[in-house]
Amino acid sequence: MTTKKILGMLISATITLAGANAAMAAGQASMKVVGKANPPIGHYEFCQINTAECEATGRDAGPHRLTEQTWRALLEVNYDINTKIMPLTDMEIYGVEERWAYPISVGDCEDFALLKRKLLIDRGFSPSDLLMTVVLQPNGEGHAVLTVRTDRGDFVLDNMRNKVMLWSETEYTYLKRQSSTHAGRWVKLQDGRASFVGSVNSN
Numbered sequence: 016m017t018t019k020k021i022l023g024m025l026i027s028a029t030i031t032l033a034g035a036n037a038a039m040a041a042g043q044a045s046m047k048v049v050g051k052a053n054p055p056i057g058h059y060e061f062c063q064i065n066t067a068e069c070e071a072t073g074r075d076a077g078p079h080r081l082t083e084q085t086w087r088a089l090l091e092v093n094y095d096i097n098t099k100i101m102p103l104t105d106m107e108i109y110g111v112e113e114r115w116a117y118p119i120s121v122g123d124c125e126d127f128a129l130l131k132r133k134l135l136i137d138r139g140f141s142p143s144d145l146l147m148t149v150v151l152q153p154n155g156e157g158h159a160v161l162t163v164r165t166d167r168g169d170f171v172l173d174n175m176r177n178k179v180m181l182w183s184e185t186e187y188t189y190l191k192r193q194s195s196t197h198a199g200r201w202v203k204l205q206d207g208r209a210s211f212v213g214s215v216n217s218n
Contacts, residue, residue, distance in 0.1 A: 044168025045078075046182055052191040052203040055149060055159075057105075057115040057125060062199050069199030072143040079144040081165040089163060089179050092134050093172040096127055102174060125159035127174035132161055143195040148204075150187035162192055 054062075062069035079085065103121045105114045117133065118126040125147065132145045144164040148171070152158050161172040162182065169182045182189060194200040 044181060046169050046189055047205040047207060048202045049205040050203045052201040054201045057113040058147060061115040071197045072195065075143050075195045076141065078164040078166045079140055081167045088135065088138050089170065089172065092131050093179055094177050096131050097174055097177055100127055124174050128159050128161040128172065131172050142198055146193040146195065148192035149190045151190060153186050158187065164195065
């Protein structure tokens with residue numbers, strides 16, 4: 016089966032824009048920011064090397080307008096990177112616990128998200144709407160995904176799945192993400208589905 020056919024099946028099977036509207040009406044479409052947070056050490060070190068990518072994003076013009084064209088871009092970038100990059104841990108790749116970098120053929124979860132962010136910026140998305148995000152998996156392990164702010168809600172691009180989902184439909188607990196006004200700064204998230212998240216130490 017060709018990549019084009021697989022992507023077509025993925026588009027037809029994934030959440031529709033109408034479904035996104037329904038979620039937004041239910042008040043679950045966008046994450047709630049509750050304060051400042053310290054950046055993950057991996058992102059801090061990434062910014063020391065890639066300073067131009069960790070600067071103020073300028074005035075926040077608000078969430079990206081989601082159209083069929085931009086929705087397809089999200090699906091294509093998520094699918095393409097998930098199938099082209101082999102997942103390996105930083106210890107397996109670099110021999111260290113944590114290193115954020117653009118992957119070439121292999122990468123950790125945050126590497127997938129960094130590359131997707133870069134490719135979507137190249138496609139015209141604003142950096143203020145493409146936010147690296149730290150979550151907890153149900154097993155308690157940390158994980159990184161890319162949050163895309165849109166006028167239909169906050170969607171998540173994840174290396175663990177090809178389906179692009181609203182954040183509130185995932186099984187993750189959301190801890191913190193990049194600021195929409197400064198790519199080098201981070202904010203704390205209040206996950207309304209789990210009351211304890213507000214007290215999680217973001218250091």
